[in-house]
């Protein structure tokens with residue numbers, strides 16, 4: 378069991394050569410290793426680090442991205458490597474070349490593949506044929522890279538993680554699934570408030586409850602946001618309509634809005650020092666109001682910046 382800021386044992390932790398597809402595959406000690414490496418790399422940003430000199434990283438995108446694309450590309454370059462942005466439709470993948478063949482070929486050129494995909498199974502297939510590490514840059518069911526930044530941002534803010542309570546308000550989506558895993562592994566409690574039928578994925582609920590019983594935290598489901606935020610140290614939300622769900626927009630908005638919006642009234646129901654987090658991009662006026670996201674309680678810009686530092690740490694450790 379790791380202590381608040383490190384590991385109970387002094388055993389050497391290596392992540393070299395691993396895929397980063399699913400946080401559940403990583404132990405609490407391994408996640409702490411990434412967070413502590415982040416702290417060092419953030420502190421020494423600007424110092425020349427040549428960990429990736431002579432190495433290249435392919436970044437495949439099936440969906441748009443601002444933060445993941447730019448932070449990962451800059452992360453590779455700040456470590457001395459070269460990043461290649463590859464949109465699906467500009468690859469032969471978009472004309473029917475298989476995932477398996479793409480993985481085999483890219484593995485002959487580059488040292489790591491990061492991919493943002495519609496279906497998680499695409500990442501599993503990529504990883505099973507690639508001979509280099511594969512990193513998940515978001516899928517329909519999870520977004521583990523985001524959660525490294527979220528945990529790091531909370532650690533910076535509160536100087537601890539164990540025992541904090543996160544209230545997730547809105548859609549039980551890909552980011553919510555991954556928050557459940559990261560938080561429960563490190564001993565944070567999670568209260569999730571969603572409309573019925575929009576709960577997190579069953580598998581993630583089962584995993585997080587098992588993790589929580591090991592780490593001594595709690596996972597609770599609610600339908601009423603004001604109950605979920607009581608005693609919360611942080612309120613998190615995300616868009617009501619994720620990428621790939623555009624056709625459901627009207628139905629989703631009718632279900633989520635306005636009940637699941639994070640506004641000042643909801644913030645006032647949490648602890649006095651509650652902070653607000655959002656992976657971005659935000660749909661201002663839908664899941665969050667301007668006065669919350671632009672308030673002093675909002676950590677969204679630190680959170681976005683930390684995508685860079687956590688991606689650097691991950692690259693540093695996997696390569």
Ligand code: CP
Pocket residue numbers: 441442443444445446515523656657658
């Ligand atoms: N949070 C996040 O992944 O943002 P992008 O979609 O801009 O990459």
Ligand code: NVA
Pocket residue numbers: 515550551552615616618619620656657658
């Ligand atoms: N849930 C959002 C997250 C974007 C970073 C989506 O999948 O579109």
